[in-house]
Amino acid sequence: MSALFPFHGGLKTVRHKTESNQTRIWTAMLPPRLTVPLRQHIGAIAKPLVQPGDRVLKGQMIGQPDGYISAAIHAPTSGIVSAVDPQPVAHPSGLADLCVTIESDGEDRWINRQPVNYPHLHPSELRNVIRNAGVVGLGGAAFPSAVKLNPSGRSERLDTLILNGAECEPWITCDDRLMRERAADIVAGLQIMAYLLGPYEVMIGIEDDKPEAIAAMSAACVRTGYMVCPIPTRYPSGSVKQLVRLLTGKEIPVDGLPVDVGVQCFNVATAYTVHRAVNFGEPVISRIITVTGQVHGPGNFEVLIGTPFAALIAQCGGYREGVERLILGGPMMGFALHSDDAPVTKAANCLLAVGPAELAPELPVLPCIRCGACMDVCPADLLPQQLYWHARAKEFDQARDCHLFSCIECGCCSVVCPSHIPLVQYYRYAKNEIWALEKEKQRAEQARQRHQARMERLEREKQEREAKLRQKAPRVEVVASSGKQEG
Ligand code: SF4
Ligand code: SF4
Known part of the structure; x- marks a missing residue:
């Protein structure tokens, strides 16, 4: 493996991995x-293709991507559509969002799955296969993968x-178990990605507290030329900017993307x-999720x-006594669910039931x-601390100048703050306010343009009249003058 390039900061966290990664x-x-849900990804919500009363098969597309940055949604089992309406989501x-509700018929009957021989396809056709299978980033971002797999526009x-x-967040082990158990399948998907992108090198970053996963992935990568790179166990090494820095030494620019470097x-x-979609013709209808914390039987579930x-x-045998909160994602970057009625989505990697032992005691916030x-x-x-001052004082322009949007909301600052200031909450608040102000500005600009277009139309019509x-x-003059003559 290549040399590592450590990133600044980060934390050693209590791992809590063995609670769920032993089975x-x-x-x-x-x-x-x-x-x-028809919105499980970054981008436009999928357009529903079904209505109540429709019979669907497992794997049938029920939501069509609406535009380039969008993703297809498929029926996870066979049955009858009972509703297409807003339902509580995670x-x-x-708030609720548009969902397709399916009453299962218990048969779990598939559509006709059609694997493809991808080296025989044009890259754009292969990307379409991936797009139509609803593949999105399953690490949490849920960005449509077909878009990231399109190298066009790059000269180099x-x-x-x-x-x-x-998998740097405490408690989460779904990727660890996936790598241990299905390493060859992951590498088969990686080969498809490499086929589309044609990179000079392929690297696989795995924290060094997962020796079994490292061994399994190394075995699966034999004769591929791919490098399995153990990286120090330090949160947030799995965050994209930090991982790119660790493995390549490259810094992604502020407001930039990995592809920029x-x-x-x-x-x-x-x-x-990607492997299941291309080599088996199976769209994304399931995922592996860690269920852990205060439940009777923690583990990973497909x-x-x-x-x-x-x-x-x-x-998992239900909640243990004293559960106070259900968190979706890890304790550092996840969020509390309002109820456990919400459904699993493609981005849902961990369900963490926390009780008093896991919750940090509420301490008074000091200056x-x-x-x-x-x-x-x-x-x-x-x-x-600078960001905090600006967010608190609602000095949003200054917060932005201090690179608020480079904050990955990792929570490290909040954890170490001796004054117990919920710093990340301030940053989220400031970001939301800035987005809201920008939306308002856009709305005002659109209204201005509409008003201007209306005034121009009225003026045009007036001139035409x-x-x-x-x-x-x-003609009136002629008629008038001819009338005079007659008189
Ligand atoms: S939450 Fe933002 S400001 Fe705080 S440590 Fe993480 S990146 Fe830095
Ligand atoms: S850790 Fe807390 S108290 Fe210390 S500078 Fe940062 S915000 Fe202030």
Whole structure:
């Protein structure tokens, strides 16, 4: 493997991995009803292709991508569509979103799956296969993968394709188990990605607290030329900018993307779904999710998209006593769910039930003492206390100038702050306010343009009317003058 280039900051966290990574991936049960959100990805919501009463087969497309940055949605099982309407989804706001509800017929009957022999396809056809299979980044971002697999527009060959198996957040082990158990399938997906992107080198970053995963992936990569790179176990090494820095030494510019420095990065689970889509003709209708914390039987489950979280918790033997919160994602970057009625989505990698033991005690927030501890741990090289001051004072322009949008919301600064200031909450607040102000500005600009277009149309119509009147005017004179003659 190549040399590593450590990033600034980060934290050693308590791992809590063994609670869920000691057993094989279980297949979750088929629930009687699945609620499938049509928005599970970054980009435009998918357009529904079904209506209540329709019969669907497992793997049938039920939501069509709406535009380039969008993703297809498929029926996770066979059955009858009972509703296409807003339902509660997993979102910090707790708001509802458009979903397709399917009553399972218990037969779990597939569509006709059609694998493709990808070296015989034109790259654009292969990307379409991946796009139509609804493949998105399964590390949490859920960005449509076909877009990232399109190298067109780049004049130079990609330097490095990185597969992210770091899984740096405490408690989460779904990628670890996937790499241990299905390494060859992941590498098969990676080969398809490399075929499309044609990089000079391929690297797989895995934190060094996963020796079994490193061994399995190394064995699967024999004779591929791909490098399996153990990286130090240090949160947030799995964050894209930090992983790119660690493996290549390259710094992604502020507001930039990995591709700006000749790198493209995917999660290991995404590579797995690319393999299933291309070599088996199976769209993304399930994912592996860690269920852990205060449940009776923690573990990793291969679960159909649309399964209610409550059904998954029930399969783990239910909650232990004293659960106070259910977190989707890890404790550092996840968010609290409003209820366990919401369904599993493609981005859902961990369900963490927390009780008093896992929750940090609520301590009074004290004034900032400018100790600089937050700055020491910030992996994005920001000045967190400065950002905090600006966010608190609603000085959003200044916050932006201090690179607020480079903050990856990793939470390291909040963890170490001796004044217990919930710093990340301030940054999220400031970002939301800036987005809201920008939307307002855009709306005002659109309204201005509409008003201007209306005024121009009215003026045009007025001029047309006047022109017509001018054309008619001589006839009136002729009639008038001829009348005079007659008189
Ligand atoms: S760690 Fe907390 S108290 Fe120290 S400088 Fe940062 S915000 Fe202020
Ligand atoms: S949450 Fe943002 S400011 Fe705080 S340490 Fe992480 S990147 Fe830095």
